[in-house]
Amino acid sequence: MHFAPEGLATRLRFALLGRPLIWSRLKWAQRFPESLTPAQRLNIQRTLSRRILAHLKVKLELHGLENIGPTAAVKGPYLIASLHEGIADVPCLLQLPLMMRFVARREIFTWPEIGPVLSKLGHVSINPEHPLGGFRDLLRGAEEILGGGESLVTFPQGTIAGIQSDFQRGVFEVAKRLGVPILPVALTGAHRIWEHPFAPTLRSGVRVGLRVLPPISAEEVRSAHPETLRVRTRRAVKAAAMSAEMPPARFFDPERDGYWDGYKLDIDPDFPGVAHQMSDHRAAFLKGTA
Structure with a gap:
């Protein structure tokens, strides 16, 4: 992984402290046995994430914790549906008072040092470009993890392109089949911490907003169509993300960011300008004229 810290002070601090810390x-996390209890797993993940956030001086603002607290109307474990802006989302989400595991792209499990830790901690590997296989892996992982009392963090957009990315249906099909509550989470600002894969820029002191929305109960999930759940969750999360109290979200610009040909990237129809731009490009690409 390539990091390009922004500013002389950040470069020096990262070279002397940050890179060795990461x-x-x-390596410390890799030394633990695979047979971890949920509480042990949470402690390892939270210790690691808090040290990284502290080194980067992330200004994390948590909202809506009452929706998952002791007096919450809907109890977990939850299938968490979070917006996705980058790898820095993970340490931020780990500050929620929940035992949790994550769903991640299979390619990340091949990354040096990070991949072995993800495997050791029992996170779920899926390939979004193979929908049937990816859905089966997600369903099996969700059944095991939620059945064991942990929440499972999913990123329904399946990409970190920007807020205009549509939500995929698989997460909501899984919730329906298992009859589990969905926890919508809006997260913005994290894309500025490390701009990978768009740039190697690494920043310190970034403001990140994380808002937990009211869960959709298991009863509501069982009675609703997955498509209804998908659109309802997508709109609620994105409305919260674009509210004035949250840091600016990442917006996708195909001319700047590329069109992600070969990747599963659908544009939310609530952003018609980008949706039409992507549709026109994909049609031309399939004809070999892009």
């Missing part, structure tokens, strides 16, 4: 903590 790699030493990843």
Whole structure:
């Protein structure tokens, strides 16, 4: 992984403290046995994530914790449906008072140091470009993890392109089949911490907003159509993300960011300008004229 810290002070601090911290903590996490309890897994993940956030001086603002607290109307474990802006989302989400595991692209499990830790901690590997296989892996992982009392964090957009990315249906099909509550989460600002894969820029002191919305109960999930759940969750999360109290979300610009040909990237129809731009490009691409 390539990091390009922004500013002389950040470069020096990262070279002397940050890089050694990241790699030493990843190696530390690899030393634990695979047979971890949920509480042990949470402690390892939270210790690692808090040290990284502290080094980067992330200004994390948490909202809506009453929706998952002791007096919450809908109890977990939850199938968490979060917006996705980058790898820095993970340490931010780990500050929620929940035992959780994550769903991640299969390619990330091949990354040096990070991949072995993800495997050791029992996170779920899927390939979004193979919908049937990806859905089966997600369903099996969700059944095991939620059945064991942990929440499972999913990123229904399946990409970090920007807020205009549509939500895929698989997460909501899984919730319906298992009859589990959905926890919508809006997260913005994290894309500025590390701009990978668009740039290697690494920043310190970034403001990140994380808002937990009211869960959709298991009863509501069982009675609703997955498509209804998908659109309802997508609109609620994105409305919260674009509210004035949240840091600016990442917006996708195909001319700047590329069209992600070969990747599963659908544009939310509530953003018709980008949706039409992508549709026209994909049609031309399939004809070999893009």
